[in-house]
Structure formats: structure tokens, C-alpha cells
Amino acid sequence: MKTRQFKLGPMDNFSYLLWDADSKEAAVIDPAWQPEKLQEFIKQEGLKLQCVLLTHAHPDHVNGVVFFTRADNDLPVYLHEADYFMLEGKPPVLRPVHDGEKLEAGALRIGVLHTPGHTPGSVCYQAGGGVYTGDTLFVGECGRVDLPGSSAEALYDSFVRLSGLPDGTAVYPGHSYNGDKSTFGVQKEYNLYLKLARAGRRDEFLKAVR
Ligand SMILES: [Fe+2]
Known part of the structure; x- marks a missing residue:
């Protein structure tokens, strides 16, 4: 599987394309701001x-x-269905994803991890040795939990799960904050929130995110 990161828009959002090198079948993650750039590619x-x-x-x-x-x-x-309420204008074919599911998109196989906290329906997508973390986990940071539907407690549980991913797994975040890309190995060492979750230090985690 191949992947390409696109930094787009005024908030340094990342959109991603994933594709199978042989069949050219592709998926796009979080298309935003300048979709014509994705289309061009x-x-x-x-x-x-x-x-x-x-x-x-x-x-x-x-x-x-x-x-x-x-x-x-x-x-x-x-x-994820828990985020449907936030969508402005429903796409003609909207499909729910579920925790633990493996999506098939042509030759691509994409795992789904439900990681609520930033929003109730936040998910991470796992494909090709990387995890696309959206606004759940950034390089050295975690997502905001002061927004409608956010939950610091849920984010803690999500971080405990993420801290169990293998060190070599790549991190592809949803914004360019502190960096564009990392690995879980590096984040386990330098990301305060992942460190606290990994050590089971829930109270400190909850204090730190607020
Ligand atoms: Fe967000």
C-alpha cells in the first residue's frame, strides 16, 4: 500500500490518499479545504x-x-455513527464504521479503531503499517476535549488502547502540530498523554488535558 499526505487549508489539516500500487484502487481520508489538489494527484x-x-x-x-x-x-x-449528528449535509451514501472492523476498498484493507474523546465518533484507521489518528493523537499532543461531545475520560481510554500499538507503527495525524508524522515508539517516549495513559496514570492524564 502507498500513502501520500497533503497539508491543506488555514488550520494545517492533513488529508491522505492511500492506494494499492497494483490495482490503483484508492481511499481518501478527511478530504478538506482544497479537494482539487487531491483530485489532481x-x-x-x-x-x-x-x-x-x-x-x-x-x-x-x-x-x-x-x-x-x-x-x-x-x-x-x-x-462512525456517533458523529452523524455533527455532519452538515449528509452524503448520498453514508456508511457507519464499527470498532474492530476491517473495511475493504478494492484491494485495500483498512482497520477501524473507535477512539472517542475528541468527538464521540472519532476513529483511527489502520492500514499499511500506519495509523491515521485524526484529531485524537497528534505528534506530541492530544486532541481537544473542550468541544461539544468531547470527553476527557473517553480520550484517556482511547489513549490506553493506542499505547498498546507496536512501536514501529507510523502515526499520521489530522493536523500539522509539532510535526507531520511520527511512530508510536517515539510517541510513547515523548508524548506526555500517551506516556501517562501507558502508565495507567489516569488522574494525571485528566488533569493534563484540561
Ligand atoms: Fe476535530
Whole structure:
């Protein structure tokens, strides 16, 4: 599997393309702000877009979805149901994702980890040796929990889960804060929140995120 990161928009959001090198079947994660740049790359590489994957429903991660669903009415858009209430304008084909599920998008296989906290329906997508963490985990940081539907307690539980991922797993965050990419090995050492969760220090975690 191949992947490409795109830094787009005024908030340094990341959109991602994943694709199978042989079949060229592709998925886009969190298309936003300048979807035409993603489209340009898709065209240039001859990729066949199979689906849209959303890590959560905040507008800065989803405002480019309509660009793709307008061009292809049958394009499935995946999102955890707990975030449906935040979506402005439902895509024609909206499909729920569930924790532990393996999505099939052409030749791609994409795992789903439900990681609530930043929003109730936040998920991380696991594919090709990397995890696409949305606004749950950033390089050296964690997502905000002061927004409607956020929960510091849920984020703690999500971080405990993430801290169990192998060190070599790549981290692909939803914004360029402190850095664009890392590994769980490095984050276990330098990300305060992941360190606290890994050590079971819940009270300190909850104090630190507030
Ligand atoms: Fe967000």
C-alpha cells in the first residue's frame, strides 16, 4: 500500500490518499479545504477512488467530501455513527464504521479503531503499517476535549488502547502540530498523554488535558 499526505487549508489539516500500487484502487481520508489538489494527484497517478474515510465529522476535516460525492453519487463515505449528528449535509451514501472492523476498498484493507474523546465518533484507521489518528493523537499532543461531545475520560481510554500499538507503527495525524508524522515508539517516549495513559496514570492524564 502507498500513502501520500497533503497539508491543506488555514488550520494545517492533513488529508491522505492511500492506494494499492497494483490495482490503483484508492481511499481518501478527511478530504478538506482544497479537494482539487487531491483530485489532481488522483488523476496524475491514475488512481481509482473507492471511498471516503472520515476520522470524525468536524467541518475542517469533511468540507471537501461534497467535491467527491458530487462527481460520483455512489461513492461511499464512512463515518462512525456517533458523529452523524455533527455532519452538515449528509452524503448520498453514508456508511457507519464499527470498532474492530476491517473495511475493504478494492484491494485495500483498512482497520477501524473507535477512539472517542475528541468527538464521540472519532476513529483511527489502520492500514499499511500506519495509523491515521485524526484529531485524537497528534505528534506530541492530544486532541481537544473542550468541544461539544468531547470527553476527557473517553480520550484517556482511547489513549490506553493506542499505547498498546507496536512501536514501529507510523502515526499520521489530522493536523500539522509539532510535526507531520511520527511512530508510536517515539510517541510513547515523548508524548506526555500517551506516556501517562501507558502508565495507567489516569488522574494525571485528566488533569493534563484540561
Ligand atoms: Fe476535530
